[in-house]
Amino acid sequence: MQSSPLTGLHKQVWTALLAALIAVGALIQLPIGPVPVTLQTFFIVLAGYILGPVSGAAAMLLYILAGAIGLPIFAGGKAGFAVLFGPTGGYLLGFVGTAYLAGFGKHSKNNLMPLFWGLLGLAFVYLVGFLRLKFVLDISFAKAAAIGIAPFIWGDLIKVAAAATAFRFLRKQGLLPE
Numbered sequence: 001m002q003s004s005p006l007t008g009l010h011k012q013v014w015t016a017l018l019a020a021l022i023a024v025g026a027l028i029q030l031p032i033g034p035v036p037v038t039l040q041t042f043f044i045v046l047a048g049y050i051l052g053p054v055s056g057a058a059a060m061l062l063y064i065l066a067g068a069i070g071l072p073i074f075a076g077g078k079a080g081f082a083v084l085f086g087p088t089g090g091y092l093l094g095f096v097g098t099a100y101l102a103g104f105g106k107h108s109k110n111n112l113m114p115l116f117w118g119l120l121g122l123a124f125v126y127l128v129g130f131l132r133l134k135f136v137l138d139i140s141f142a143k144a145a146a147i148g149i150a151p152f153i154w155g156d157l158i159k160v161a162a163a164a165t166a167f168r169f170l171r172k173q174g175l176l177p178e
Contacts, residue, residue, distance in 0.1 A: 011177040015055050018047035019062040022095075023073035026063075033147050035088055035133065036075045041125075042159040044095050045118045048102025049167035050176055056099035064092055090132020091148075094125035105164070114167055118160040126152075 025039035048056035063073065064084070072079045075088065084092060098121035105114030126149050134144035170176050 007178055011051065011055060014051060014177045015047075015059045015062065018043060018050065018056075018059040019066070022047065022060065022063045023066065023071075026073055026075045027077060029075050031076065032151055035091060035129070035148050035152070037152060037155055038075050039159070040075070040095065041098075041122070041156050042163050044099050045102045045121060045160050045163040046166055048099040048121060049105055049114050049118070049163060050170065051099075051103060052106045053100045053103030056103040057096050060096045060099045064096070067092075087133050087136045088129070089136075091125055091129030093132075094128030097124040097128065098122060102163075105167075111164075111168060115161065115164045118164055119157075122156055122160055 021043040022040055025041075025043040028039045030037040044056075044060055047059040050056070051059060067074045067079050068081055068084060070079050074083045074092070083089060101121035101124055102114070102118045105117035108114055108117075130144050130148045133139075133148040134141055137144070139147075167176075
């Protein structure tokens with residue numbers, strides 16, 4: 001896509017769209033414990049790939065702000081600051097870093113680099129989320145890993161790979177913002 005006077009607006013629309021898709025992904029869930037399985041990871045990584053580090057993180061921050069002020073868009077239709085300060089709050093805040101890190105895959109010509117950056121972002125959210133879960137619930141590191149990481153690894157790996165595939169397709173079609 002060539003640069004035009006509408007390039008900035010185009011990127012803002014993509015940012016809002018991906019923030020909305022992150023919200024939709026949070027509402028599609030499989031509750032398996034304190035941390036539900038959702039489609040958020042797919043859309044957060046895709047936001048980073050499509051928008052780059054800064055705007056990808058901005059889409060995630062927009063989503064968090066909307067949920068913090070009361071829109072029921074966090075997993076399970078939850079909302080408010082209590083969610084951010086609760087056991088799963090670390091995952092929400094860690095997702096900002098996930099989108100940021102995945103964003104480094106945006107301009108890579110190598111098809112494996114977006115996947116690498118998405119996986120690095122996934123590792124980041126696991127670290128931040130698992131630590132918050134451990135300390136809020138006052139449980140051992142092993143138990144926090146067992147309930148906050150282990151059930152999600154395979155599904156999240158698939159979601160990151162799917163986001164990388166969707167990104168490659170969108171890029172090949174010339175549908176991405178600059």
